[in-house]
Amino acid sequence: MQKPSTPSGTRDFSPAQVSKRDYLFETIKTVFKKYGYLPIETPAMENLSTLSGKYGEEGDQLLFRILNSGDYLKKVTELSDYKHFTTQISEKGLRYDLTVPFARYVVTHQNELTFPFRRYQIQPVWRADRPQKGRYREFYQCDADVVGADSLLNEAELLEMADEIYAKLGLKVVVKINSRKVLQGLAQKVGQPDKMVDITVAIDKLDKIGWEGVEKELAKREITPEGIAQIQNFIEHAQDLPFLQDFFAGIDVAAQGLAEVETVFTALKEIELTNKIEFDATLARGLGYYTGCIFEVKSLEAQMGSIGGGGRYDDLTGIFGMKGYSGVGISFGVERIYDIMEELQLFPAEAIESTQIMVLGFDEKARLFAIPLLRKLREAGIRAELYTENKKIQKQLDYVNKRQIRYALLIGENEMQNQVYTLKDMQASEQHTLDVAQIIAKLTAN
Template sequence: MKPSLAKGTRDFTSLEVSRRKYIINILQKNFELFGFQPLETPSFENLSTLTGKYGEEGDRLIFKILNSSINEAKDEKKTQMMNDFQKALDKPFSSENITDKALRYDLTVPFARFVAMNHGKLTFPYKRYQIQPVWRADRPQKGRFREFYQCDADVVGSESLWQEVELVQLYLKSFAELKVSVTIHINNRKILSGLAEYAGITDKLIDFTVALDKLDKIGKDGVVKELLERNISQESIDKLDFLFTQSNDALENLLQLKEKFAGNEIGLKGVEELEFVITQSLNVGVDIQNLVFDITLARGLDYYTGAIFEVKADEAQMGSIGGGGRYDNLTEVFGVKNVPGIGISFGLDRIYLVMEELNLFPEDATSNVEYLFANFGGEETIEALKLIIQLRQKGISAELYPESAKINKQFTYAEKKGIKNLVFLGEEEIKNGNVTFKNLKAGEQKTVSLEEFLG
């Protein structure tokens, strides 16, 4: 059978792994600079932990795990269970006889589950970062995979809007170090609730936000069509038409909202929170060009309750490369109340594609071996290995060509592997206490003393 990859998954070459580590190292460094601590959770959770947290469309994308008991069932019962399983795949909640576990869809819900289980042991506000893979039964396309990494930073146990301001700083500092020019789009779910109240569709809030969140993909006409299909009246849609003609001035748009939200308590609260985050971000030095109030930004996750973020690369067509928001009620579904939270995520795979497209990876982002020692056989091999050990003790990468082969073959190996220097430690060099090496990129060869080489 010809080997193949499962759809939406990838192998990573040494070059790709090194570049991904380059991104992760910058993110991890900044997470820790901002006071976040590392956490890891299992790759799969109880299905009940995940379902009902991501909205109607998100629940459909959860990878469910077939119970092992199905394989142990007898033929007739096994057939029935398999048929039930096929039906269960399309349902947000499935029979526990068929599947009661699923691969994690994101890192936020497992984090909320962790907080609920350990809230008596944690010091609040609790700040954690998490860098792990997640899985979604999505349609694979450019920048969208079924298995991918998320890099999250969350704070729980604080209602302070300064957390939002800090997370804006974390985004901008990290992307500046990656040399990716970005714009942070920001909105507030309370504003979306206010809009639903203003249009008389409070009972259709989820339908409204799910459709609105697709604006950048299907355009105004597509959103209007979907709203009608979700039984939202034309009259209500007409009242919301101003959403599609916003100016570039965030404060002007907020002022317009204040007028429309007269007497609308939740909408006005959202405007007030958003004004604070934008104003204070500007006060601490954020460039107004980097932060945009996007009234149509919805992010289709039911658990957001306040600020919502989406980060887009300025110089590449890639959709969002980061996003997040406030989720003050998330731990309540696990029986723990009054644990407000906010978090953001960096899309590692999309960031990689943007950096690759824009040629932003530095040369030293690749982990190449510094020295390859030519293998001459006999005593020379022993002396080469002794010198390699000394280099490794100094933190310098080095390896010995495994066989005493023709020198051209060893040259070819070094060049194909991207090794920087080929070292010749032959009988003459050993006798004189010297080392000869050739820089393969520059084509320069020189002989130096052993002491100078180890320098």
Template sequence: MKPSIPKGTRDFSPIEVAKRNYIFNTIRKHFERFGFQPIETPTFENSETLMGKYGEEGDRLIFKILNSGNYFFNKKKIELPASIEELQLNSAETISTEQLVELNQFTNKISEKALRYDLTVPFARYVVQHQNEIEFPFKRYQIQPVWRADRPQKGRFREFYQCDADVVGSTSLWQEVDLVQLYDAVFSDLGLKGVTIKINNRKILSGIAEVIGASDKLIDFTVALDKLDKIGEEGVKKEMLEKGISDEAILKVQPLFNFTGTITEKIEKLSQLLASSVEGMKGVEELQFICENVVTIGLQESFLDLDVTLARGLNYYTGAIFEVAAPAGVSMGSIGGGGRYDDLTGIFGLKNMSGVGISFGLDRICLVVEELGLFPETVTSTSKAIFLNMGVEEAKFSMHTIAKLRQQGIKVEMYPDAVKMGKQFQYADKRAIPFAIIVGGEEMKNNSYNIKNLASGEQQNVTFETLAEMLK
């Protein structure tokens, strides 16, 4: 049988893992500098923890885990409901609502656990479960894989990592200011200059829908507005009309179609547009506080932009909304996003626990850093040098040296077999190891080492101290 892996999953080569770890380590370093503490949650949760938290579409994408053991041989005698015994599961059109309910009930009987869909709901469960042990506000970060039973396609996988940082237990807008700084710190450290951190506020969008008389069509309105850069002004107006938004309402939001200027000028325009909306003006005040303080403190390499068309996560975000765009000239979707949520833990019974969080899109960030050639040459999984194996005594001498070099944090190894030197050099070349160390009888006698630069071919005889310095 030819070996393979499930669709939507990936193998990573040593160099790919090294590059991903470089991104991970950079993000983790700044998470901790900003006071976030690491937690980890189980790969799988009880199904009831996850189901019903992501909407009907999200529930369909949750991987269920079949109960283990001799489940079908115990006294429960679970049987498939009669109404769906002959159901063609590959033809979704044939499933009635009644059959779907019965199928879900049957699934619940044979599957009590599921792979986590994201890190947010498990985090909410963690906070509620450990609320008496946590000091609030609680700042946590989490870097772990998640799974979604999605249809695999380019850039979309069934198994992927999420890198999240959240603060719960505080309504202070200084948290949003801090998270913008965190984004800037990470991307600047990675060498990504010109990243745009877009910000909006759910209250702004609600306020706009209110003043144009379309509060009942908030989602339709914002989904259409969010497509402005893709389908243009006329396309957005057409979609709004199709969704039942009146010509009069569309005329009122005309200023949003050419919403340019500095952040201060944009806030002034919003203040005029939303003057009659209490909710909208609250959003303006929040945006003004965040933006003014970010500008005052300053950013290293990133830009902050107020984008009134930004409408991600409206089912759960209640305040600020963030999205990060790659530098100009790089064709890539968002490389990060997040926002403020007022009642995340409410789904598990802990009310009025406001929070705000952001995430980093690891896979897309890797692609951008790769495209711009920003991975340092030192990002590699290979050894700095390989000691050639010239025989038993030489190998013993070399291993003593290798131990001392490793104690100094230098990655070195020895070829395990005393074969022809040509084969050992060939191995080093294929592994992209930059230096070869040759130790023979003369070197052992003089306690010295021949180090060969495998790129230039240059070779010199050195002491241990010089060898260690060169390899560092």
């Protein structure tokens, strides 16, 4: 018999893990709502025509494609051309991220929306990536975007919101900010403006493969030796704004990008932030739809890749026929955030919402007697369970201990007659005789 298992890059979650994840989602969601963002949901699958070509060359290769139903090979005419072949047998794919589906949603529902439109979305996405620490094939994203708004104050507010979320979660992070226009200017600086994507993809790997690896990548992508030298000079002064202003003299698009970053910093100048936000011109973010400011979040306390990021996309809705609606958004990598919080033991005890009290009956008559009593406990907001099986009382107490439930309420003949009950505190190893009102007062006070 084959041993059951989950597909590579996916996971099961225990009750304790789900409770912690819910705490994480609720913390983020509460801040999203505070800043005026509204919830939406989109389907797990989208048409491949919606997804393809939006994530860069490498991103397209990581799309999970869904086979057409029925006799999907019937219309296949060519097997040797992989790209053409897949379009004949697959018309849909699983969501790669939440931003492109959001753009599609905006275009689909444009007559129902009021712009600027702010939305948040918390749903799973899928990527056919190689699983490793902090990287899964199925994972949740938490996104907040505003579309139909050009002002850079939106970038500043998203960064302020992100700072508040990470502070509430107890995480120490650094937020790096750049502009794709700076990278576009770099391609012009090296005299190969048509190679912007190649240069960006290579620089995006700097943290993983170092300068030597990036240099090889650039050469492989046919960047000239002179251009590579210019890029190296650029990287060595990536946080030196005055140097870069001179470096890009006469290149308007780069100057515009640097000015936009300065505008965001100016907007945040009077805000007391918990975490550090810094300029880094090497920040690339490989997704193909970014056009302006981009940002990325990294933990200062754990060895982990990016745990959040986002940026400005000037015409993503235009791909779907709705021109002139600029947007900007941020995404929180909740799977990596979860792993870091587990590693650092940052989840509060109340994040694991388990049963507070287990009611134990000595016999079936006592268990029936307990039903209206349970109702009173639950109406008082107490999480209460009844042990329904006919087991000896010690077996029932063992079950309470294994479940790590703090209180056990014992009901026997005397308790039913006098309507006072034995309440055992399993942690403190003590017990009290109390009536229902006293039990409710004790449990709601803790």
